[in-house]
Amino acid sequence: MLQASGLSFAYNGRPVLDGIDLAARRGQVTALLGPNGTGKTTLLRCLLGLLAPGAGRVLADGRDVRALKPAQRARLMAYVPQEVSLRFPMSVFEAVLLGRRPYLGWRPSHADFSVVERVLSGLGLGPLAERDLTTLSGGQRQKVALARALAQETDFLLLDEPTSSLDLKHQIEVLELAAAAARRRGMGVVMALHEVNMAARYADQVALLCGGAMAAQGAPDEVLDAGSIERVYGVAVDRYMDGDGNRGCWFPLRAAEGARQACESIFGAQGET
Amino acid sequence: MAEWTAGYLGGQGRRQRFLAVLLCLAVLAAALGLAAGPHGIALPRTGLEIEMFWALRLPRVVLALLIGSGLAMAGGLSQAVLRNPLASPFTLGIASGGAFGAALAIILGVLSPWAMAASAFAFALSTSLLVLGLARLKNSRPETLILGGVAVMFLYSAATSLLQYVGTEHQTQAIVFWSFGNLGRAGWNEIAVAAAMILLPAPLLLKLAWDLNALAGGDEAAASLGVDVGRVRLLGIVLSSLMAAGAIAFAGVIGFIGLVAPHAARMCVGSDHRYLFPASALFGAALVTAADAAARTIWAPQVIPIGIVTSFLGVPFFFWLLLRSSREYW
Ligand SMILES: Nc1ncnc2c1ncn2[C@@H]1O[C@H](COP(=O)(O)OP(=O)(O)OP(=O)(O)O)[C@@H](O)[C@H]1O
Ligand SMILES: [Mg+2]
Numbered sequence: 001m002l003q004a005s006g007l008s009f010a011y012n013g014r015p016v017l018d019g020i021d022l023a024a025r026r027g028q029v030t031a032l033l034g035p036n037g038t039g040k041t042t043l044l045r046c047l048l049g050l051l052a053p054g055a056g057r058v059l060a061d062g063r064d065v066r067a068l069k070p071a072q073r074a075r076l077m078a079y080v081p082q083e084v085s086l087r088f089p090m091s092v093f094e095a096v097l098l099g100r101r102p103y104l105g106w107r108p109s110h111a112d113f114s115v116v117e118r119v120l121s122g123l124g125l126g127p128l129a130e131r132d133l134t135t136l137s138g139g140q141r142q143k144v145a146l147a148r149a150l151a152q153e154t155d156f157l158l159l160d161e162p163t164s165s166l167d168l169k170h171q172i173e174v175l176e177l178a179a180a181a182a183r184r185r186g187m188g189v190v191m192a193l194h195e196v197n198m199a200a201r202y203a204d205q206v207a208l209l210c211g212g213a214m215a216a217q218g219a220p221d222e223v224l225d226a227g228s229i230e231r232v233y234g235v236a237v238d239r240y241m242d243g244d245g246n247r248g249c250w251f252p253l254r255a256a257e258g259a260r261q262a263c264e265s266i267f268g269a270q271g272e273t
Numbered sequence: 274m275a276e277w278t279a280g281y282l283g284g285q286g287r288r289q290r291f292l293a294v295l296l297c298l299a300v301l302a303a304a305l306g307l308a309a310g311p312h313g314i315a316l317p318r319t320g321l322e323i324e325m326f327w328a329l330r331l332p333r334v335v336l337a338l339l340i341g342s343g344l345a346m347a348g349g350l351s352q353a354v355l356r357n358p359l360a361s362p363f364t365l366g367i368a369s370g371g372a373f374g375a376a377l378a379i380i381l382g383v384l385s386p387w388a389m390a391a392s393a394f395a396f397a398l399s400t401s402l403l404v405l406g407l408a409r410l411k412n413s414r415p416e417t418l419i420l421g422g423v424a425v426m427f428l429y430s431a432a433t434s435l436l437q438y439v440g441t442e443h444q445t446q447a448i449v450f451w452s453f454g455n456l457g458r459a460g461w462n463e464i465a466v467a468a469a470m471i472l473l474p475a476p477l478l479l480k481l482a483w484d485l486n487a488l489a490g491g492d493e494a495a496a497s498l499g500v501d502v503g504r505v506r507l508l509g510i511v512l513s514s515l516m517a518a519g520a521i522a523f524a525g526v527i528g529f530i531g532l533v534a535p536h537a538a539r540m541c542v543g544s545d546h547r548y549l550f551p552a553s554a555l556f557g558a559a560l561v562t563a564a565d566a567a568a569r570t571i572w573a574p575q576v577i578p579i580g581i582v583t584s585f586l587g588v589p590f591f592f593w594l595l596l597r598s599s600r601e602y603w
Binding site for chain 1: 275276277278280281284352356357358483484486487489490491493494496497498499500501539543544545547
């Protein structure tokens, strides 16, 4: 279990996270939802032990993540950052092989190669294997980053908006994969996500962040309702159900007052030309 | 073995063959350097010529090989840890620090080659200490380090200009001459010291290879792969400064090699540092040695300063590589 308790964090004295409690269990998908700039990425960085929390701590199976050696940590948790910048050319195969870095000596073994092969073919990246990463599209690069994290073969997988650049098919594919990693491999998956409907469909647990604090936490059905979504995102939503009444989705109706004011101040009031 | 792995391993084989080719190139350059004399390409015949060969030409060629490989590896390392293709040992102000150290020795009238080398070395290293101090106080992000390095570079350049301003004409000339680079100053003792500073860190560079590969994808990604980013970055700066300062102390400022050799190597063997470091070292060694052979023969018996020839020879070569390379930018 990956557990944050009483976690607070500030960038240069500017507080971002405040008293966060979160437990991500193995075999479960935990979705972090919340508006832009609310601290989802920061929370992931703290969970990974990349940032030192100002208060509280993060325990991985009872051990403080900040006390783990970097290599130990990398065998326990893999991470797909929100953005990846690449400065020097590198092939897709090499990029995925880097996921084996925590296990490597000087020369990758057959076992390393077979993991890379499995991940590449699983994600349909085989045809791109020899391509230079800097020449790929944003979505393709995002999948390569996920492939690298899967090749790391860790117990926990932390994904920061893994579907943000993907088309409809690949979004579903990646989320199915995350769910399968949790259910079939028993991995603990934590992902920051913006699509409320996707979170409702694939997550076992939803953590709703607002202003750096935990607004609500629990099963998607308990946490997500028209009230909580409007409070956190400032958007009124309606729920549409299918014929059997067992699958629904949230549909945004209108922005709250603030957003409308922004439109008016930039483009003028309606009716004006 | 499935096809993608086979493709990767095939690429590795190609890189190994390329390293062999580069090794031949460096050996060829060394042979050229040994054969090149004031009378063109000719082997020594008279007793005096043979004596000169052992006492002057051989150490010169050995020093050229050392300096070339040291500057090239230092450049490749600083590009990797600063995550910047424009970085070279000079980005951190090492060259201007070294030049100031030598100028100070000249102005103070300390003209023993050892004292001058020591002063150049000390000031070259002092720049990276300043930069590392800055990193300690603020953070060790590449941008901080590069800006700090460039600022230190300007500081030392201004200090050198001041020394030139107050120095006699003769001293000023000596300062300028030092900064052109010269492979003729060093004897075997100096070479042994330079070799220690350049060759001893080399195995450490290879040990860092995987960490540096991971760093190419960004600090965060590297950290999540188990790389201690801060430690690798500081270690990289210390090692590359040491190698570059070792080279500069005995041979003066030989520009361009530290920037170009790693890129030339990258175009040939890719960005995997396990291959990039050896390839850079061989490229740098071949380039400096060949440039020195040219410097001694083109205008014989005049010797054109090596720093000038490396650029004249290296820039066209680099342009050619740049145009030939199929990648978009290098
Ligand atoms: N390196 C940094 N230095 C200073 N402040 C930062 C830094 N990174 C993020 N912040 C600030 O911390 C807050 C939380 O940022 P964070 O990136 O965690 O948000 P997020 O929830 O991931 O947002 P998004 O949905 O846009 O990705 C923001 O207000 C942001 O401006
Ligand atoms: Mg974010």
